[in-house]
Amino acid sequence: MGTEDVYESRTFAAAGLADPGREESAAWLHAVVDGFYEKPLTDAALEKALENNAVDGRVYTGIYPRGPLPPGAPGPDVPVATFGTLRKQLNVGPGRSVEAQLITAVTVRASHRRRGLLRRMMLENLRRCREDGVAVAALTASEGTIYRRFGFGVATGEREVTVDVGERFRLLQRPEGSVEAAVPALLAPISREVFARVQATTAGSIDRQERYYRAAAGQLGEDGAEDTALRAALHYDAEGAPDGYVTYSFKGWGHEPETMEVRDLVAASPDAYLGLWEFLGSLDLVKEVRWDNAPTDDPLVWALEDPRCVRTRAEWDMLWLRILDVEAALRARRYGADGSLVLEVRDPLELAAGRWRMDVSGGDAVVTPTEDQADLVLDASALASLYLGGVSPVLLARAGRVRESAAGAAERALRMFAPTGPVHCLTHF
Ligand SMILES: CC(=O)SCCNC(=O)CCNC(=O)[C@H](O)C(C)(C)COP(=O)(O)OP(=O)(O)OC[C@H]1O[C@@H](n2cnc3c(N)ncnc32)[C@H](O)[C@@H]1OP(=O)(O)O
Numbered sequence: 001m002g003t004e005d006v007y008e009s010r011t012f013a014a015a016g017l018a019d020p021g022r023e024e025s026a027a028w029l030h031a032v033v034d035g036f037y038e039k040p041l042t043d044a045a046l047e048k049a050l051e052n053n054a055v056d057g058r059v060y061t062g063i064y065p066r067g068p069l070p071p072g073a074p075g076p077d078v079p080v081a082t083f084g085t086l087r088k089q090l091n092v093g094p095g096r097s098v099e100a101q102l103i104t105a106v107t108v109r110a111s112h113r114r115r116g117l118l119r120r121m122m123l124e125n126l127r128r129c130r131e132d133g134v135a136v137a138a139l140t141a142s143e144g145t146i147y148r149r150f151g152f153g154v155a156t157g158e159r160e161v162t163v164d165v166g167e168r169f170r171l172l173q174r175p176e177g178s179v180e181a182a183v184p185a186l187l188a189p190i191s192r193e194v195f196a197r198v199q200a201t202t203a204g205s206i207d208r209q210e211r212y213y214r215a216a217a218g219q220l221g222e223d224g225a226e227d228t229a230l231r232a233a234l235h236y237d238a239e240g241a242p243d244g245y246v247t248y249s250f251k252g253w254g255h256e257p258e259t260m261e262v263r264d265l266v267a268a269s270p271d272a273y274l275g276l277w278e279f280l281g282s283l284d285l286v287k288e289v290r291w292d293n294a295p296t297d298d299p300l301v302w303a304l305e306d307p308r309c310v311r312t313r314a315e316w317d318m319l320w321l322r323i324l325d326v327e328a329a330l331r332a333r334r335y336g337a338d339g340s341l342v343l344e345v346r347d348p349l350e351l352a353a354g355r356w357r358m359d360v361s362g363g364d365a366v367v368t369p370t371e372d373q374a375d376l377v378l379d380a381s382a383l384a385s386l387y388l389g390g391v392s393p394v395l396l397a398r399a400g401r402v403r404e405s406a407a408g409a410a411e412r413a414l415r416m417f418a419p420t421g422p423v424h425c426l427t428h429f
Pocket residue numbers: 035036103104105106107108109112113114115116117118119120139140141142143145146149
């Protein structure tokens with residue numbers, strides 16, 4: 001018996017606080033929290049989630065049991081599986097972006113797992129996106145083992161770092177501009193403007209959801225309360241215009257060593273990035289600064305007199321991409337070197353499968369289906385990994401993820417796909 005006979009799938013727009021579908025959306029959000037084993041949402045947290053998700057235009061899919069329920073089970077209005085989506089712009093290189101389907105809040109109730117519900121929701125959703133002309137889907141993964149089978153590949157990474165801000169912390173050069181402590185409640189418009197500049201210039205960046213701006217303004221503390229522990233600082237360029245901000249909080253006097261935790265650090269220029277770090281490094285009484293979303297290629301390490309001040313506690317995959325339309329996705333970005341390449345893409349889901357010829361001239365690609373001999377053979381997941389230039393095709397070839405059919409093709413791809421700037425995503429969803 002297929003899952004269709006046992007479960008009904010419903011897809012609806014996220015309802016806001018005052019919208020008629022509020023109860024259905026609330027039940028869906030409670031199911032998400034349950035799927036991640038978190039404590040139930042308080043009324044205040046639920047209200048904020050309803051409000052923020054409606055503003056973002058999220059779409060919810062819930063899977064509901066058909067037929068009678070056993071005694072003691074959650075009611076028929078509580079979904080056994082959830083799958084949330086929203087559409088945002090994904091930067092694919094300075095000045096270039098594509099609309100991406102962001103997939104989030106994927107859960108299946110513990111007692112209904114491994115019956116194919118994730119597969120059903122994922123396949124339905126990816127196929128619908130392909131029909132809608134969306135070229136790329138994206139997600140961040142709770143586990144590294146789930147999504148490759150659906151053609152997703154790791155495109156960006158991030159690091160958890162601890163920075164020793166004691167006496168050893170000295171920058172080799174003073175960055176331009178200045179830093180001033182800021183009032184979080186006044187950050188709302190500035191944080192949007194600063195992020196918009198980062199979004200326009202950083203490959204892998206995803207336009208942010210509403211909750212980021214509210215969090216920067218101190219409106220999203222634990223359980224939906226005001227975030228009174230939040231502090232902020234702004235960086236101003238040489239003309240006095242804000243071009244970066246950091247929000248942070250103190251871990252408390254009982255925590256040793258004394259530590260400041262960065263919540264969000266968004267910098268629209270290298271000076272803003274280093275200037276904000278210089279400020280964090282200057283905080284009296286603080287021994288360490290921690291940040292969970294540091295880039296994998298971090299200029300701070302190279303800007304410090306002692307690079308060993310920066311310790312990587314963990315390094316993770318961050319953004320996973322899924323190419324749904326090979327021609328549209330490859331055409332959307334610019335390339336670092338001209339040349340031609342024939343890619344044979346294998347895809348069990350048949351969304352990206354085929355042989356594609358890329359002819360790059362002046363940085364722009366013409367992409368056409370072809371019968372020509374392939375230069376590189378790879379699966380949809382590997383294609384997604386090399387797409388933004390954050391992962392080297394030569395490295396993927398060494399890992400057995402890309403097969404060279406023509407000698408030197410991986411190096412040619414490396415030159416063509418090489419990014420011109422950082423590849424980093426500061427937006428979790
Ligand atoms: C984008 C995000 O939201 S990431 C968050 C993902 N959610 C979580 O981690 C919450 C806790 N986990 C869950 O809710 C569920 O276990 C899910 C959503 C991960 C999987 O849902 P299920 O309905 O059990 O998956 P489904 O039965 O469709 O499995 C599809 C395939 O994935 C595999 N799979 C599913 N979950 C996992 C896992 N955690 N690790 C490895 N493989 C997995 C299955 O074995 C199956 O493999 P197959 O293709 O060889 O048949």
